[in-house]
Amino acid sequence: MKNNGESLKNENKTVFETELLFPKLVMYRKCISTLQYLSSHFDVWRWIPELAAGYTVNGAYKLLTTRPTPTECVPEALLWRKDVPLKVTVFTCRLFRFCLPTKANLYHRGVISPDAQVCVAGCGYQETENHLFLSCPLFGQMWQLVRNWLCVYSVDHYSIVDHFYQFGTLSGGSKSRCSLMHMFWFATIWVIWKERNDRIFGGQVNHPLQLLEKIKLLSFWWFKANALVFHFSFHNWCHNPFVCAGCGRFLIFVV
Ligand SMILES: [Zn+2]
Numbered sequence: 001m002k003n004n005g006e007s008l009k010n011e012n013k014t015v016f017e018t019e020l021l022f023p024k025l026v027m028y029r030k031c032i033s034t035l036q037y038l039s040s041h042f043d044v045w046r047w048i049p050e051l052a053a054g055y056t057v058n059g060a061y062k063l064l065t066t067r068p069t070p071t072e073c074v075p076e077a078l079l080w081r082k083d084v085p086l087k088v089t090v091f092t093c094r095l096f097r098f099c100l101p102t103k104a105n106l107y108h109r110g111v112i113s114p115d116a117q118v119c120v121a122g123c124g125y126q127e128t129e130n131h132l133f134l135s136c137p138l139f140g141q142m143w144q145l146v147r148n149w150l151c152v153y154s155v156d157h158y159s160i161v162d163h164f165y166q167f168g169t170l171s172g173g174s175k176s177r178c179s180l181m182h183m184f185w186f187a188t189i190w191v192i193w194k195e196r197n198d199r200i201f202g203g204q205v206n207h208p209l210q211l212l213e214k215i216k217l218l219s220f221w222w223f224k225a226n227a228l229v230f231h232f233s234f235h236n237w238c239h240n241p242f243v244c245a246g247c248g249r250f251l252i253f254v255v
Contacts, residue, residue, distance in 0.1 A: 078168070081179075083226040084186045091193065092186060095129055096161055100193075103127035120199045129160060132196060138208070139192045143167075145212045146188055150181075150241070176247035180223075184241075187219040216241075 047055035080089055094100050103117035104126050119127040121138035134140055134156055143156050152170040157163040167185045168178040191214045198204040206214075220237045223245060224230045232244040242248035 088190050187215045
């Protein structure tokens, strides 16, 4: 056993040296051969973004904060919020960059076979981000149910980022209402993803109306946990969350 282990170790070492280390050494040697040794000059560090002024903390801060935002990204102020759990924000960042472990992504990385990338809802389509959260006949209908609950009306966008922007403006342009709508958006995609995982790994199946109740409850707890003063019940929240959040137009509750 020991001899087999030793030979395997030596074999791996040989593979490492020949296939990984040697090409890098050749590359480094080529790089070094292009350098010129100037004996009359000392080595110096140079801050390339500002050659004249050199490195400053202020310059580095400006460089980091003025980087062009990729078009597929959402402004950080809309993404990083106190009332949405960090794990949900990170999940959303991965969603906007199409980095979630969806079945389509797993297939492209060789993790699952081609016939295993079908949506868990049983619709027969490939499970991509856009399909799972927007166009799936089962999960996609959650947006309509949420809109019905909030009494807002629209059609779904086909791009997940545009859908996020559009959903935020459905109840009006005020900042507080947009913020609340985005919180519902976060809660909806989180519930959809959890339901997807439950169906794959846990074998549990919830009806869309049950998922809607989960969205209501999740958003209720998120908002209540971060509100300084909040005297409303879950029943009030279900009836009119905008009023509970202080950005509603009506103050009538049916008890
Ligand atoms: Zn589907």
